[in-house]
Amino acid sequence: MADNYVKLRREARKSKITLSPPVFDWSGSRALVRPSVELRDDFRVNLSSRREEYVAADVRAFFHSIYTHAIPWAIYGKEFAKRNRGLVHYGNLIDLLCRNAQDGQTLGLPVGPDTSRLIAEVVASALDVHVQKRLNIGERDASRYIDDYTLSSPEGANGEELLAVLRQSTAAFELDLNNEKSAIYPTSHRQNSGWQQAAREYLPRTSRPHGGIATSALQHFLYQLGRLCVAHPDINVEKYGLQHARSALVAADDWDALQFSLINAYRRNPSLVSLLVEACLLRQNAHRDVQVETLKELIENRVPVLARANRTGEIIWLLFLAIRLDLTLSARKLTPLFTIENAFVALLVVQLDARGLVQGTVSRALWDLSLTTDGLRSSMWLYAYEAFIQGLLPGVNGDFITQDPYFSLLRAKDVHFLEISRGYTSIALTLRGLRSDNQGLQRLREAIEDENFDDLQDLDNDDDEDSDIY
Template identity: 25%
Template sequence: MTDSTKRLKALLSRGFFPNELPPPFHTNSFASSAVKRQEEWQKRKVHQFTSFPEAYSIPRHSDIRRKLSVVNPINQYRVAKLIADNWSQIKEKINDSQISEFDPVIRTKKDLRPVRPVNFDRVGREKIRIMAMYGRYIKTDVVRFYPSIYTHAVPWALLGKAYCKDNKDSQEFKTSYANLLDKAVRDGQDRQTIGIPIGPDTSRILAETIMVGVEAAVKSIISDLADRGIRYVDDLIIGISRDETPTNVLSALSSALYEFELELNAEKTQTVGMGYDHGHEWIHDIRTFEIGQNNASVRDDLDSFFESSLQKAYDNRKSNVALYAAKKASTFNLTDAGELHRIYWMMYIARRHAGALAFVAQFLVSRKEGKNFPSSDVRNFILEQIKVAATYNHTHELAWLLFAARELEMVVPADTLDRVVKLRSSVVALIIYDLWHLGRIKGAVDFSFWREFANASGLKSEMWLLSYEAAIKGWWDQQLPTDYVSDHPFFGGLFTDKVEFYDKAAKIRLSTGKNGISAEGDSSVEGEALITRLRDEVSFRVLPGFADDYS
């Protein structure tokens, strides 16, 4: 297998679906099939295929949400292949950056995301160095970065904006990998030129190339940028020299972003350091909290922790304090009495803060074998929250609540799902169909809306995942033909190869036991990486700046 093919397989198997989806969703078998069928798809003009992505809504903070994308696999294959085949040129461009924490490596090792997550340790260390050497710094980011990216900015960043403008009609430019990347991204979102999908690792790579271009434009004004800047994705920290004002730095940034039709986020722009308030970061208090060993005081300690965390969440509405607090709480070593108290607090924090709900759902499943697990109360909580999430089309919360219901072997009343079965979400739909086939839904369910996607048009729609997966699994609630899949020029090959995107046997990988965090039935590198990350998040090794991961 060539290096290019290894990169392609990694991007399609472990860097495709958003990390935030529940465990059953995977793309491993798709990657193997796509690699095998490259020549066949090329002959069938895969470059002409267009589709809509599924929008998967996740909470950020307060009432702010982020739209992730579950991109059609045929279009994602095109983007991933162009990046894999032209990686040396793309990597060379990314390496032009002197301030990014991004590591330009596509990891091909099994069970790891191809693109490394943000190195917050490095960011924290650099931020302290900049404060020490300059006394002040500007912190800012780009307004709605991924949704605002102009797809034509991809070739601008890779080839140069002037070259692209001057040669836009030339055959050389039209057939360049950079222009083909622009087209491949657009074709996966109904040819829209505004925005790139959030979720796939390929988008992280493309976003990095654009910000490297922004850096170059900033450097033409701030020549010593490499000495006083650090960047992670679109977040920038730049030291302010003695003879400068914050306005000077912001002007240079605004001018550079304008070249790529992007804008500074005024709401998140701040000056930190000498002459300005140096506020206390909430994250330090939460991560250093310790539960006492006296059984009589455990409940009081939990009350203090959660009440303090909720106050910090109120005071820091633009950060997902509740999620971090829930993760910290999951690591406490507790007695049986304390465990029950923690479970109720976790349910309350999830009720107040949607950003913590998915993690709390996983936590509840991990505690189901506990001596004092309140099964009835947890069941009522999940059923109520399903109705709430369905009302607001909050697909992320719905997916995790439904998955938790499956793992807890709950029986879900059909009327709880009246709104759910009318949502345009394959992720939610497949978990519902899984529950239905397991006999875990009591009463009649009206699947008529979802059946409308059982055709070739459905395979190009935002419901492509349901359209394909329900056919391959025989999950449609009525006897429906599957030839719209088997005869399709691209999905037909996946059908023949028995490719599946939903693994019915997948379980939650983490168990938060009395002695800390452990792997539950998963000794894979990925499982260990998840455990390590959760431990790191609540350890003393976390440096200043980590709070940005929860904003």
């Protein structure tokens, strides 16, 4: 991917309608600048002033359903790729490596890495070109935000015709449209624009010498945020608003009441679990007044429920919170986790145990089956490797790692995949990182709006880091 980045970027930018082009960011927290959904909303407002109707559609389970063979199709064309399957062509090599990353499966990309974002954009860009040619449309007629299409026709084609062409084009790359999220809208339809500004308008501001945030100001913000959630039930307004209120949450005068509100918000909206964890850790580091007993009770009662529903993402965040706050949890409450074959869950449970934070006995019987050469090739490889090299499995023989031709190299270089103490150490550092991300995003937005990518080959950090952003 690195060796062929310039070529991949060229392929990804063949699209004339993308709102999520790859831009490498040397200074940000991620390799690629994250795209902005506001660009999609702005485009729809613009389009509605010029056309009578438009189609909104997205690709079903985009990252999970990308056919790896479609990667060389997108780069070279399907006919060439089928005739030339050798690894001398980098697209074929990426196809192979994507399959190797997921037990040989040809369906789906690993979700999360920026490599997948770039590959997905290459495939989507080729899909865009296919659609553009079929419909004879350009950047004034259509847009795509990641996998979310907005289509109109300058020649009067109706919405059903546009959807039919989009379905045919996605099928050419072995993809499907999400019928539940595909619809034809009259341009009189009210657009979801302005809610971000409304959410930020109510952000509580400090007006006190000690820098605290008054309880009344926070209550007003949460109330108004709730009203926006009701007005826009299909948008995660609550997450957006609370993310932008990080510093106010940490500086709140009355943390006790706020902690209860944040927990209740998480119960309504599970996507807020990471923000709840972040706020609690930053508050504890700043003021040492987090109600740890309340959090302990939440985690012990919540984990069994989440385990029965196999909601491992939330479990992982809550276990991480318990470790960072040194919460002692009952082994009886953790018992449902002992039968879940998830490497990260297992790794965090043995982290708790090694720190003396589990009251009772942890059963590793299922997880320890992966402490073999075959285990290093299984979905439990992270547990098998990381738990051992961190010394979390006393008495276990590590020959299965030291004698492995690949993992022995990682061990020799002391490569780690998990460091519990990293991150969420101060609100200042957190905001500085977010500022860098937001500045990169703003530059990307301006380039897309001006249809000028020439100055966005890379983003460098040329900001004054000593400036007061808080």
